[in-house]
Amino acid sequence: MLPQLYPDPQVVQQLLEDFEAAEIPWPHKLAWRFGKRFAQNSWEATQAQLQELRDAGIDDAEILRWAEGACVQTWWVMSADGGGVALDEFTPSSGRVVGLGREAYEAETLRTGAAPGASPSAPSQARVAWVEVDLQRTEYGQAAAWAEARYGFVPNFFKAFSLRPQLYPRHQRALELLEAPVSGSLSPRQHALVRALVSQRNRSAYGAVTSRALLERIAPGEPLWQRLGGDYTRHPWSAAERAVLDFAAKMALTSYKVTDKDPARLREVGLDDAATVEVINVVSIQSSIERAAHMLGVAADTAPLLARKA
Amino acid sequence: MGFVRMIEEGEATGLLAENYRLVSERYSHGLGFHLPTPELYKVSSIVPAYTHALSESQRLLTGDGQHYCESDAAVPRLFAGFCVAALSACFH
Numbered sequence: 585m586l587p588q589l590y591p592d593p594q595v596v597q598q599l600l601e602d603f604e605a606a607e608i609p610w611p612h613k614l615a616w617r618f619g620k621r622f623a624q625n626s627w628e629a630t631q632a633q634l635q636e637l638r639d640a641g642i643d644d645a646e647i648l649r650w651a652e653g654a655c656v657q658t659w660w661v662m663s664a665d666g667g668g669v670a671l672d673e674f675t676p677s678s679g680r681v682v683g684l685g686r687e688a689y690e691a692e693t694l695r696t697g698a699a700p701g702a703s704p705s706a707p708s709q710a711r712v713a714w715v716e717v718d719l720q721r722t723e724y725g726q727a728a729a730w731a732e733a734r735y736g737f738v739p740n741f742f743k744a745f746s747l748r749p750q751l752y753p754r755h756q757r758a759l760e761l762l763e764a765p766v767s768g769s770l771s772p773r774q775h776a777l778v779r780a781l782v783s784q785r786n787r788s789a790y791g792a793v794t795s796r797a798l799l800e801r802i803a804p805g806e807p808l809w810q811r812l813g814g815d816y817t818r819h820p821w822s823a824a825e826r827a828v829l830d831f832a833a834k835m836a837l838t839s840y841k842v843t844d845k846d847p848a849r850l851r852e853v854g855l856d857d858a859a860t861v862e863v864i865n866v867v868s869i870q871s872s873i874e875r876a877a878h879m880l881g882v883a884a885d886t887a888p889l890l891a892r893k894a
Numbered sequence: 895m896g897f898v899r900m901i902e903e904g905e906a907t908g909l910l911a912e913n914y915r916l917v918s919e920r921y922s923h924g925l926g927f928h929l930p931t932p933e934l935y936k937v938s939s940i941v942p943a944y945t946h947a948l949s950e951s952q953r954l955l956t957g958d959g960q961h962y963c964e965s966d967a968a969v970p971r972l973f974a975g976f977c978v979a980a981l982s983a984c985f986h
Contacts, residue, residue, distance in 0.1 A: 589970065600980065611969045619977025642969070653975030656951045660934055661979050663948075667937030668897030754954050757947050767941045847897045857898040858940050865944045 611640050615650065618879070622654040623661075626878035627787040631714045634881065644715040648748040651876045656754075658872040659865075665839035666864035668847075713744035714881030723749030730756060734891050741790070741873065744882045758869050763891055769859035770828070776802040777825060778832040778866050781812045785836035788874035789884045795870070797888035824853040828863060835867040901939040903931055910942040913949040920952060920959030 586596045590608065598606040603616040614637055621629055637647055663669070718724070724746045728738045739759075745751055765775045780799045783791035796809050811819045816829055827849050834841055847860040876882075903914050914931040921929040938944035953959075955972070 589973075612973070615969050615974045616977045616981070618974050619979075620981040622974075623978045623981045646969075650969075650974035653955060653972050654978045656955050657975035657978040659948065659951065663937050664934050666897070667900075669933045669937050670896065751954060754947075754951050757950060761943065761947055766943045842897070844897045860898050861938050861941045861944065865938060865941070869947075 611642060614640055614642070618650055619654060622651075622658070622875050622879055626875035629879045629881070631881055634714045634879075645747040647715060648745055648751075648880070651879055652745075652748065652751050652754075654879070655872040655876045658875060659868045662835060662839045662868035662871065663864055666835050666842050666868070667861070668842070668844060712740050712883055715744055715747070717743050717746045719743060719746055721746060721749055723752060727752040727756065735887070735889055736892060737885070737887055739885050739889055740882050741877060741885075744877075744880050755873075758873065759889060762866060762869055762873075763889075765862055766865075767858040767862050769856050770862040773802050774825060774828045774859075775862070775866065777808065777812070777829060778863055779870060780809055781816070781829055781832050782836050782867050782870045783874065784813050785833065786871055786874040786878075788877065790877035790882055791870060791874040793884050793886075794888040794890065797890060801890070824850075824855060827853045827855070828859075831860070831863055832867050835864065836871060839867075896933070896937055898937065899940055900933075900936040902936070906939070908942075910939055910945055913942070913945050917949050917952055920956060923959040924956060 586599065587593075589612070590596050590599065595606055595608065599608070599616070603613065603620075606613075608616075617633075618637070621633070634647065637650075638644070642650075719728075724742070727742055727749065731738045731742055742752065742755065745755065762779065765772060770778075776795070776799045779791075779795040783795040799808050812829075816833075817826075821829065831842075831846050831850060834846060847857065850860050850863075851857075901910060903911075906914050914935065917935050918929060918931045921932070935945060935948055938948065955975075
């Protein structure tokens with residue numbers, strides 16, 4: 585995509601080294617900022633930053649399209665990192681230079697915000713979200729009916745995307761996939777631990793409502809949420825749980841650090857590759873939702889997204 | 895090649911094979927030349943439900959492959975997502 589947009593190779597190089605200094609159209613620069621915040625520190629997103637997009641002529645429906653694209657790309661990127669996907673032979677040159685961002689990413693991620701594992705940020709005080717909503721649309725009504733039947737209420741995340749209702753099938757599928765292990769290789773307890781850890785690492789008040797409730801449902805009476813909020817390595821875990829948590833923790837904010845040794849460690853404690861794939865996807869999908877919720881200022885729901893039948 | 899076992903295009907059956915085919919077709923349509931299923935879509939192939947969801951995401955995001963390289967808007971359709979990838983330190 586880069587060579588198509590910026591035929592001058594020097595501009596491409598400058599973008600990858602320091603996009604703020606690159607001479608590109610203002611809306612493009614805002615997209616770079618949006619992408620960077622989404623990828624690295626979404627919990628620091630503010631309503632003023634979103635307003636800056638509007639001031640540049642980007643309407644709320646378009647902002648939702650950006651958020652959705654960022655969501656899907658987050659899933660792709662984290663899956664590729666976690667699974668050790670090799671570059672395709674046909675990968676265009678712009679794809680090969682992406683790794684140049686690693687040093688900057690690490691430096692900026694580690695110095696921003698609270699340390700990983702800190703309590704999720706406080707729930708937003710917004711009505712539903714920072715973006716406009718239109719709850720009269722037919723497609724929204726259909727998605728809302730699905731959510732009412734499944735959860736007993738309509739999540740604010742759905743309401744926030746009401747101007748882009750064509751995306752609801754993806755959101756529904758993502759939420760379904762997160763509810764319970766899909767493969768049978770990861771236990772419900774391991775799955776709930778991963779979800780809770782990810783919400784804590786992403787500092788997501790939105791995700792915490794569900795992941796905490798799920799953990800307390802799976803392991804009532806155990807202070808697991810609190811243990812995951814601090815340095816979880818100080819607490820006793822089974823060998824399999826510790827391996828799963830270590831892998832999920834690395835995936836959550838530093839998926840580019842995953843090596844073949846990480847899935848190998850899961851195998852050593854008796855988990856198969858399907859369990860690894862499960863962790864990769866749970867971390868990726870949940871992160872994409874939690875980061876989008878940050879970027880759009882989606883207020884935390886008053887109840888968890890747990891299916892009534894569960 | 896990856897850290898986990900992946901099912902190649904020639905081995906895939908059923909829903910997984912169908913998803914591989916659709917993904918490849920959408921990319922090929924959008925880019926104007928034939929593209930085999932990218933490795934990225936194979937990483938979850940031993941749990942096909944995830945591959946299916948990835949395929950569906952690609953379908954919705956790209957309008958069934960109709961607008962991969964659209965650039966008539968102030969900011970191209972998929973650009974913000976691309977920026978996420980570029981700034982995620984992801985080698986792929």
